[in-house]
Amino acid sequence: MKKSNREPLFHIAKRGTLPYSKVWGIRVLAVILALLVCAVVTTILTGDNPIQVYGGIIQGAFGSSRKTWITFQNVAVLLIISLALTPAFRMRFWNIGGEGQILMGGLASAACMICLGDKLPNALVILLMFVTSLLAGAIWGLIPAFFKAKWNTNETLATLMMNYIAIQLVAYFTVVWEMPKGSGKIGIINQDSNAGWLPQIFGSKYLLTIFLALIVTLGVHIYLKYSKHGYEICVVGESEQTARYVGIKVEKVIIRTMLVSGALCGLAGLLLVGGINHTITTTITGGQGFTAVMVSWLAKFNPFTMILTSFLIIFLNRGASEISTTFGLNQSFADILTGIILFFIIGCEFFINYKIQFRKKSRKEEKKA
Template identity: 45%
Template sequence: MAETSKKTPFVRLAKRELMSPAKAWGIRGAAILTALIIGSLPIMLVGVNPFAAYGVIVQGSLGKSVYLQQTVKIAVPLLGCALAIAPCFKMRFWNIGAEGQLTAGAIGASAIAFYLGKTLPGAVSIPLMFIIAAICGGIWGLIPGFFKAKYNTNETLFTLMMNYIAIGIAAWLQGGPWEGRPGTQIIDQFDPKTYLPKVFGVHAGWIIVLVLAVFMHIYMTKTKHGYEVAVIGDSENTARYAGMNVGKIMMRTMFLSGAIAGIVGFIVVSGANHTLTKGVAAGVGFTAITVSWLSQLNSYVMIFISALLAIISKGSSTLNQRMGVPASVAEIVSGILLFCMLSCEFFINYKLIFRKKSDKEA
């Protein structure tokens, strides 16, 4: 088992000195390019010119204002959930439950819209939906946070299970107590008074998430709370030694994270869908994790990454209509993109040292 040879290994690693941000982002740009090149393989497989295909993707997602609006609509929940997840990941709390927290928030917002939407004026019901959604999402995040703080219960698996419970409850509401016409399994569209107003042709959700992006950036970098989260992420023992109440901070952060995901649920219900379905989250909670991580938990970079994924997603559906390439190519290209960007961090943090000829004889 033990290494017996004394030869220098062919390749060895050395930690790099801190790379300049410009160079690091250069490497990340190269990773995106590599991903697009690898991603052209499945496109060529179905006999389509990749350059033409990428052209269609860009044109079909940004080329017309209608397309652009649809792309923004896809990017909004993605960015919102990425913002929600960032503080948890900073704390090394692996919250993969944004999907469920979003759904819980959507259920809360829908409850208001369903029971009070017709009677209350929009100026009351919309803020109320916002608040209830934040509380519901927050509680959904707080539950695993509580058990992690108290008993050190594995949060990855706990938050994952909470997703399915929230989705199951939404499915029950959809086919049961809130069902519109019996047998349809669909909840009727809510009263138009509960709809988020449109700004520049897209529901105002995009303004909410951009405000959240600024808020979260300030929260994470400029406040005591953000600092505490960062310390726990680096070393829980240090935090404890410094007198921080780690459990309390954990629960607080999880509530905040869940609340933001809940607000995204409100945006989706009130802005986009105008009803509740069990598929309200549509995998956004999972994709957002990768968005968050690839952005190095930086709020402003998340805007860029979520836009990129939204462009691929919207553009691929146009590609499907025009050139018959299966729309699932979006998932393949996104997956490759994520792999490449995850891998490129290695080259930012480490350098490879190859064995020199002179070492060989030594």
């Protein structure tokens, strides 16, 4: 028995499925721990009172009714993009071309606003914007999907490259449509006529986006969970062999799913250009095509959980820019805090799936005796 102290101090063992209450308990604990660590880091690095910094974050997201509305609007846009990527991800098709698909959707609606804005009735312009932006996003999704289906090319590279093409196209049209001439950018489109501006609903310019995001959430959930298409997507994602075995045309599913994914990204582009900014720039997406990848993964591809995860990201983001101005800290410090919080949230998944078993105390005592 003397030698048994060679037993490892701890070892890792898989857990069974935990009850929901415990799973969320672990997550809440992770967030609390993250806040504590952030507090320590803040005090050490800046000397500021962490409570005040946290207050600043909340202030940034919900400080005024306008700030609150903008927070929710941003959540809605990020949510739509994340939902757009989700069908592709469920199929294990790593669409990281959200940026490009959004830009193309935005470019299409900008084109409608600029070229048709004063020539056609407004309702028709908006209808055309919807159709063309969804179509443009879908085409941008279709191209990598086609190559993947036909020649099994790597979709990650192809979708990524398509982003750069989209950015260059937008840059080109910025020069073509620049307004006023020589400014090198497109100003607010149709500022006087408001032609092609998406309508306000219930007297609020924010509600349309939020409303659409909720519809898309519900739609994607139903599509993935209950429709035959959704089922095919899951089977193809899990095993192409099995899909072929039951007669599913894998190529067709890949192309169809990417059309849906790209079209939803195009919708986000439409909202950004036609509903929110009323202009287009190469940076209008703000990297959300990539952020959405994280949002979708964090939510484990569950549309409803995505509401939470996109909220979390936007909340941290908006809070971060607030504290960087009020406390005179630069944006990088805010990013450090965001990083710490995400680290804890992602890291806690490990403790949900595994438990750590320490060396049995009783045996230790046995040895001492």
